[in-house]
Amino acid sequence: MDRSIDSLKTAIFARNAGEPEFHQAVTEVLDTLGPVLDRHPEYFELAVIHRLSEPERQIIFRVPWVDDNGHVQINRGYRVEFSSALGPYKGGLRFHPSVNLGIIKFLGFEQIFKNALTGMPIGGGKGGADFDPRGRSDREIMAFCQSFMTELYRHIGEHTDVPAGDIGVGGREIGYMFGQYKRLTNRFEAGVLTGKGMTWGGSLVRPEATGYGTVLFAQEMLRATGDDLDGKRVAVSGSGNVAIFAMEKAIALGATVVSASDSSGAVYDPNGIDVEALKQLKLVERKRVGEYVDRVGGASEALASAAALWHVPVDIALPCATQNELDGDAAAALIANGVRVVAEGANMPCTKEAADRFRSEPGVLFGPGKAANAGGVATSALEMQQNAQRDSWSFEHTEARLAEIMRDIHTRCSETAEEYGKPGDYVLGANIAGFSRVVDAMLAQGVV
Template sequence: MALLKQMLKSIREKNPNEPEFHQAVKEVHESILPVLKSHKDYVEARLFERICEPERVISFRVCWTDDQGKVQVNRGYRVQMNSALGPYKGGLRFHPSVNQSILKFLAFEQVFKNALTGLPLGAGKGGADFDPKGKSDGEVMRFCQAWMMEAYRHIGQFTDVPAGDIGVGEREIGYLFGAYKKIRNEFQGVLTGKGQDWGGSVLRPEATGYGLVHFAHFMLTEVDATLENKTCLVSGAGNVSQIAIEKLLQEGAKVVGFSDSSGFIHDPEGMTEDKLRFLKKIKSGQRKSISVFADNYKSAEFTPKGKKTIWSIPADCAFPCATQNELDENDAKTLQQNGLTLLAEGANMPCTPKAIDYLQASKVLYGPGKASNAGGVAVSGLEMTQNRMGRYWSKQDLEKELRTIMKAIHEKCLETIATHGLADLDYLNAANIGAFEKVAKAMNAQGTI
């Protein structure tokens, strides 16, 4: 079909100089081509192109004053990608690398991730090219308040519900929520990831990391294996990485490596609960480099950022939890040659396309982020429900709900593999096709809007 051949080219031409967005779109396009070929109505309704076109992109100036009294200027964004299944839902990222391409790719990925959860969630993403690192609490507060001075016009509990992402934790969510409440004079669930004393949910900080390990567990059950005694690598040292390590230890796995922007740690003896507490202290509390970890534990070796990466360490399982395109084809080859059996993504699009192709071809179990790291947005959705009901659920209830949702995502992938005749345990194409079909049906039912 000529239209299908021109589809990807047209999207690229419409969105020039946006490589991350192009990468995300190309992956899904390749997965769903067989579906489009068998559904003429989807093609005629231009559903894929409509999913690729944000419903709204908001870009705005953010002016704030630093501790020296100097005015600083940043750029803020909110990409409201798709509302076919519910209000826009997705995180905020505060990082110097933030631009429209990155946020559009993240919002696009969010469409499919949110659909897989089974919850009534649309998709969005936002943030700013602001770097919280090295800033005082006062500077972060003033920036967050300035960001919200514009963004409050475009968000709300039934419209768009942002959450945290890189550079946006509970501190930033608190300042953003306080500003919104002051401006609107309303206490509503406009943000998720809030503190548990003021509208937040238990388990939300742990949700992405726990969900990631749950999904890896379900993947391994398909090959009659478990995480117990598996040697694991977890890139990153932020919240998702820390919690993934915590859950892996609970499952009996041995975590021998983790990283941050300064380099990586190799600890052949493996992480322990005491070591994890120290890692949380230096990263979440003191905001120091992980090199301090090696200073404190003789078994650990720190390698500064350079040619060598964390993926050079032999391991059974890998969990990239840092950022997009952190793991390339050479890393994938090294991991596979060193005995890798499973890779599940904790970050969004952390593997390059060539790395994914290599992993798929080498029969490594590959869990794409839109399925494996959906636990965070799932519990965010449950936080929204609690806010609307005006009540809190127990940790026990939420742990049960999270595991149920991750199991349902896994089962949806297996069902899609069987229905569409995909290769055995092809989670990548299954996640893309299963999510696309759900969003496409909703958009079709709602008409051309």
């Protein structure tokens, strides 16, 4: 079976050359599927994995727009509609200069299994552009978003493909894109985008959901060992919505969060990060994280690099910034300093070497992003449900639904790992549980 999986990977990599992040995501899934493929050798004959690794549709388009100096700028937009076996394509839009087809495909491939794990009727997709919103005026961002949606609108819809936000795409960007979609289609189709403002179809808890969900998943992992978050020291990377609301929920559950970061560096506060000050700095003023030290003072200090925060002794690590931010050396430092739980708040933030170290280390629990950060897309699906019902739920009701979904994801991963002889292996459990649900739907629908 190992040789068959290796030959599958070779064929997929050759077909998708020059896309290392996509190769990494495929490897992470395929390397855990041996047990289920042993039970179902017919999956090879039915080319299930080949079909799953080939997007149903890949859309690449030009995005022309005019900056504040009157100069025409050109960016490249993407939407990869990977799998609709379980429902309409669902996944965020990322605006960042690093965006290319390989990164969008890795994110979309991960999204298939993440969305399946939620138990919600949503397929997998992802999109974005190589546009950098940093330093751009509101008018420039609006111009870009309107041009981006002028092409994208023909490919999406509440029953077809439902984008949301990701890195570089928050409520402001979603608002500009929704306005342009409405203008182009002459329809107030609230369910076409999620992450909307509360006054026009958004859902309470959606901004908090990914961060809250990551911490709730970490809490469930601890509870499975008879422990909880109370009194634990937590390292968090990032300082956007995911990171800040992960901090907020961890503190609410009794933990002390000691770090934050962005692309400019990191800060360490042994007495605990002041989350309200960080919110003001990052989410309102959009400043660099290093200014936290000047603003808060006390024992806080700037670290030499963003990676340095993983060398601080903590019980729990929550990488919430971007892909491959936590490497093998950082994993070794965390393990040496006694880390007990690592839960991925971002998409694939641990390199393969780091993930392998965590998974092989006795006493360390590792929650992969497709399980630990599924709270965001789960709450997006709840937003779609409210839109379909023309309804709006309370914060308490929506948060309770999120907590229930995260408990169910943990149970699904844990029980699947146990069933396949790897108790405590959340990577194997998440991959097989998500894979099985998608494949059952694919096979029922024929060769499509």
